[in-house]
Amino acid sequence: xxxxxxxxxxxxxxxxxxxxxxxxxxxxxxxxxxxxxxxxxxxxxxxxxxxxxxxxxxxxxxxxxxxxxxxxxxxxxxxxxxxxxxxxxxxxxxxxxxxxxxxxxxxxxxxxxxxxxxxxxxxxxxxxxxxxxxxxxxxxxxxxxxxxxxxxxxxxxxxxxxxxxxxxxxxxxxxxxxxxxxxxxxxxxxxxxxxxxxxxxxxxxxxxxxxxxxxxxxxxxxxxxxxxxxxxxxxxxxxxxxxxxxxxxxxxxxxxxxxxxxxxxxxxxxxxxxxxxxxxxxxxxxxxxxxxxxxxxxxxxxxxxxxxxxxxxxxxxxxxxxxxxxxxxxxxxxxxxxxxxxxxxxxxxxxxxxxxxxxxxxxxxxxxxxxxxxxxxxxxxxxxxxxxxxxxx
Ligand SMILES: [Fe+2]
Numbered sequence: 421x422x423x424x425x426x427x428x429x430x431x432x433x434x435x436x437x438x439x440x441x442x443x444x445x446x447x448x449x450x451x452x453x454x455x456x457x458x459x460x461x462x463x464x465x466x467x468x469x470x471x472x473x474x475x476x477x478x479x480x481x482x483x484x485x486x487x488x489x490x491x492x493x494x495x496x497x498x499x500x501x502x503x504x505x506x507x508x509x510x511x512x513x514x515x516x517x518x519x520x521x522x523x524x525x526x527x528x529x530x531x532x533x534x535x536x537x538x539x540x541x542x543x544x545x546x547x548x549x550x551x552x553x554x555x556x557x558x559x560x561x562x563x564x565x566x567x568x569x570x571x572x573x574x575x576x577x578x579x580x581x582x583x584x585x586x587x588x589x590x591x592x593x594x595x596x597x598x599x600x601x602x603x604x605x606x607x608x609x610x611x612x613x614x615x616x617x618x619x620x621x622x623x624x625x626x627x628x629x630x631x632x633x634x635x636x637x638x639x640x641x642x643x644x645x646x647x648x649x650x651x652x653x654x655x656x657x658x659x660x661x662x663x664x665x666x667x668x669x670x671x672x673x674x675x676x677x678x679x680x681x682x683x684x685x686x687x688x689x690x691x692x693x694x695x696x697x698x699x700x701x702x703x704x705x706x707x708x709x710x711x712x713x714x715x716x717x718x719x720x721x722x723x724x725x726x727x728x729x730x731x732x733x734x735x736x737x738x739x740x741x742x743x744x745x746x747x748x749x750x751x752x753x754x755x756x757x758x759x760x761x762x763x764x765x766x767x768x769x770x771x772x773x774x775x776x777x778x779x780x781x782x783x784x785x786x787x788x789x790x791x792x793x794x795x796x797x798x799x800x801x802x803x804x805x806x807x808x809x810x811x812x813x
Contacts, residue, residue, distance in 0.1 A: 447606040452486025458562035458601040460519030462489040466532040469494040491515040500531040519562035525569035533580040533598035540597040553595040565600035568609040570673035571621025573681020575603035589701035619764035620708030622657040628680030632687030635795040642687030649679035654737035688795035698786035705773040725798035
């Protein structure tokens with residue numbers, strides 16, 4: 421066996437740029453202008469429906485006012501499925517659309533991104549695209565991604581997560597043709613999010629920032645934006661949960677989720693996402709809820725691998741670490757995450773999501789193989805993931 425003489429596990433870094441973003445109150449009103457700028461004449465509007473918010477009709481109106489024809493596909497579900505992608509692609513072709521507008525959280529954006537991958541590759545099955553694809557086809561049909569949650573970050577990333585319903589796992593697809601042409605993040609849309617979803621998506625954003633910052637990929641360009649997103653979440657997520665009309669808190673969370681997306685786009689994620697992907701694929705469990713349950717035990721497991729980074733996370737979360745040793749500060753970071761999750765009244769467990777003793781082996785196996793496990797700061801073993809799952813039941 422050859423001796424490894426390379427000093428770093430990942431000596432060559434890759435920085436992935438993000439699409440042009442428009443962020444701020446009323447940004448959604450730019451949807452029509454931006455869709456036209458990127459060349460959309462007839463958009464397939466891809467969404468879960470966002471029933472009761474009026475958002476879909478409002479954005480449809482904004483697009484039509486700018487002269488963009490709209491066909492709505494509102495059958496996307498949580499953990500978007502491979503067959504939904506192909507249904508949406510069929511509607512795209514039949515309606516002679518020439519671009520996409522996704523409205524919602526990660527499910528809507530990822531379904532739209534997957535439709536574009538399918539279209540770019542002449543209708544191939546989305547199941548062919550698991551992992552790093554690297555086709556280098558960077559030009560694609562235009563796509564405007566408009567975000568309505570404070571968690572996804574998907575509007576800013578080239579990752580697309582789709583459930584393979586045949587094999588019951590979530591495919592993590594890294595493909596440049598998935599990048600949106602424009603991302604729009606508007607606190608006015610995020611303000612419609614109810615408290616429970618604010619909590620779950622907000623913890624998803626925190627998980628993106630924490631996992632990208634502690635990732636063993638060590639991408640320096642992710643560090644600053646990840647820490648700042650952690651700081652915003654530490655300061656404002658409780659307020660956004662407690663009073664959805666708090667404009668300052670909603671705006672802070674809009675930036676935090678966008679920053680989390682930037683951070684993971686190059687920095688990568690870790691075991692919390694590996695577990696959430698496995699449960700999402702097997703049990704259709706909501707992504708943010710899985711992360712909210714798994715974050716604390718997973719980070720308690722991870723902190724010995726990079727205590728200084730966790731000590732910095734403690735400071736970003738507002739913990740006064742003066743007089744603490746590095747390990748005490750690192751432990752305080754995880755304690756503060758636990759306090760936040762308790763304040764957000766996350767009481768669910770993996771048992772509530774339907775995880776049974778019989779499934780643990782399968783979830784562990786999928787989580788170990790998940791692409792995010794590669795970047796987790798501490799080495800992962802079957803036993804380690806098994807232990808984490810049992811702590812979450
Ligand atoms: Fe996530």
